[in-house]
Amino acid sequence: MNGVVVVIPSFAILAFFLFGGYGQGREEKVCNRKTNLIIKMNNTCYHIHHWLIFLILGTFLMVYLVNNNNNTYVLCALGFCFGAIIQGLTYRDAFQFICSQCPS
Numbered sequence: 404m405n406g407v408v409v410v411i412p413s414f415a416i417l418a419f420f421l422f423g424g425y426g427q428g429r430e431e432k433v434c435n436r437k438t439n440l441i442i443k444m445n446n447t448c449y450h451i452h453h454w455l456i457f458l459i460l461g462t463f464l465m466v467y468l469v470n471n472n473n474n475t476y477v478l479c480a481l482g483f484c485f486g487a488i489i490q491g492l493t494y495r496d497a498f499q500f501i502c503s504q505c506p507s
Contacts, residue, residue, distance in 0.1 A: 441506060448505035454491025457484040 440451040461484035464477055471477075491497060 409423075414488065441502065443505055448502035449500050452487045452494075452497060452500070453493055454497065457487035457491070460484050461506050 440453075440456070441448045442451060461481055464481045464484060468474070468477055468481065
């Protein structure tokens with residue numbers, strides 16, 4: 404079982420990192436994509452990056468794993484989350500949350 408604990412999340416991390424578009428973000432276009440999660444409050448737009456969403460999801464999965472026995476599916480999902488976090492942090496604008504211009 405210990406081998407499964409290491410192998411399955413590792414493959415999921417590698418798959419997301421390789422096929423997720425390594426560092427393809429461009430700072431000036433991040434707030435204009437229609438696939439991004441943009442929250443508008445008080446005439447300011449905030450971009451919620453996918454790595455932040457997966458960080459929150461991964462935290463919940465880690466808590467689940469600590470409180471329960473190892474589950475192969477949860478380990479795979481956790482590996483996917485880690486891959487998404489790593490890939491998202493490769494963007495040049497990974498820590499830019501306020502958009503310069505709100506999308507129309």
